[in-house]
Amino acid sequence: MKNNWQMRKLSGVCTVIAGQSPEGKFYNNHSDGLPFYQGKKEFTEKFIGVPTVWTTKVTKEANAGDILMSVRAPVGPVNFATEKVCMGRGLAAIRATKMIDKDFLFYFFQHFENKIIGNAGAVFNSISKAQIENIEIPLPTSEEQKRIVAILDKVFADIGKAKENAQKNLQNACDLFESYLNNLFLDLNKGSKPKKLEIVCDIVGGGTPSKDNSVFYSGDIFWATVRDMRDDVILNTECKITPEAVKSSSTNIIPKGNVVIATRVGLGKICFLSQDTAINQDLRGIIPKNLNQLSTYYLFWWFKNIAKVIEENGIGATVKGVKLPFIKNLEIPLPSIHEQKAIVKKLDELSEQTKKLEEIYQQKLDNLEELKKSILKKAFDGEL
Known part of the structure; x- marks a missing residue:
């Protein structure tokens, strides 16, 4: 920090x-009263997004130009208010006085957010008004503040454009694969007579062993729920059960190498099983009756393609799901097993290429974020 910069508590330069x-x-x-924001849900890069809730009773207000800080986990992110709003407990407004440029203050908080998170990645659960007021900020002259803001505005605008391009490329890579997948199965539907899923597959349900018996959950049999469906393959499960748990409940063990789908909660998800795995009532095992007629890998990609269809057909007031008859009556196109294998090979190759592209663009986005942090550090160390 430069020698002529003062360290001031925020309480001395802000409200x-x-x-x-x-x-x-x-x-x-329906837009009656003031826009109401509870936390950072509507935060964008800089200016708070369009409200979805209004309140006719105003408790605490923020004005246009005030900085809104998320004060409950995650603590630290900031956005500018664009109009007068009502704030919930998850936010605090920081109003700059004439002593400090509000954009300089905004950039300081973006820099300070990294300190709140800490090197180990531990996140504070909350921060109080008094703690915010006690934060110390390096305060150069008004002219110096404006100079730093001008530099950061220019650099961050360039970084923003680079991020936008990387995000667009990332989305394009995903869209391109999804488009290919969709068109492929559209053509297959036109070229072959589909069959109902129940004709070519056994559809197996699951269940939950009694939670009152802790011994049931001390075994080594995988027992999968939607929480375990994080990737394309279930390699492990949060809970493992005993043979007695299987016998005493409606769960079923699906042999490894088959697929399971979520028919409730994570509607439309599909995964391969790396091990023989018992499932709960929110999942269904889909087991081809004849592997010379239907490839499991082809079945997997077909389910990937219709995931949105399954999701759109979910019913339920709170948790949406699809019933067994819906799954049974799904129609799957069945080209020859030789053609299925060729389709799987092509889709696997394209999927791998897409993942590599996604990794490249995601790494670029991560690098741009690190660059922002580095520039902010230089700015508030007085090195710009």
Whole structure:
């Protein structure tokens, strides 16, 4: 930090206003009253997004130009308010005085957010008004603040464009694969007579052993729920059960190498099984009756293609799901097993290429974020 910069507590250069939530009965979604923000859900890169909730009873206000800070996990992210709003307990407003440029203050908080998270990645659960007021900020002259802001505006605009391009390329890579997958199965549907899934597959349900018996959950048999469906292959499960647990419940063990789909909660998800795995009631095992007629790998890609169809057909007030008859009546195109294998080979290759592209663009996005952090550090160390 430069010698002529002063260290000042935020309480000396800002006004901090802690949020307070009105009672829920005053909320609405038809623009009556002030926009209400509870936390960082609507945060963007810089300016808070369009409101979805309004309140007719205002507790704590923020003005246009105030900096809104997320004060509950995650602590630290900031956005500018673009109009007068009501804040809930998850936010605090920081209002700059004439002593400090509000954009300089905004950039400081972006820099400070990295300190809140810490080197080990441990995140604070919350930060109080008093703690915010006690944060110390390096304060150069007004002219120096404006000079630093001008540099950061220019550099971050360039970084923003680079991020936008990388995100666009990342999305294009995903869209291109999905488009190929969709068109492939559209052509297959036109070229061959599909069969109902129940004709070519056994559809096996699951269940949950009694949670009251802890011994049931001390075994070594994989027992899968939607929580275990994080990737294309289930390599492990959070819970493992005993043979007695299987016998005493409606769970079923699906042989390894087969696929399971989520028919409730994570509707549309599909995974291969790396081990013989028992499943709960939210999953279904889909087992081809004749592997000379239907390849499991082809079945996997077909389910990937219709995932959105399954999701769109979910019913339920809170948790959406699809019933067994819906799954049974799904129609799958069945080209020859030789053609299925050729399709799988092509899709596997394209999927691998897409993943490599995704990794490249994601790494570029990560590098740009690190560059932002590095530039912010230089700015507040007085090295710009």
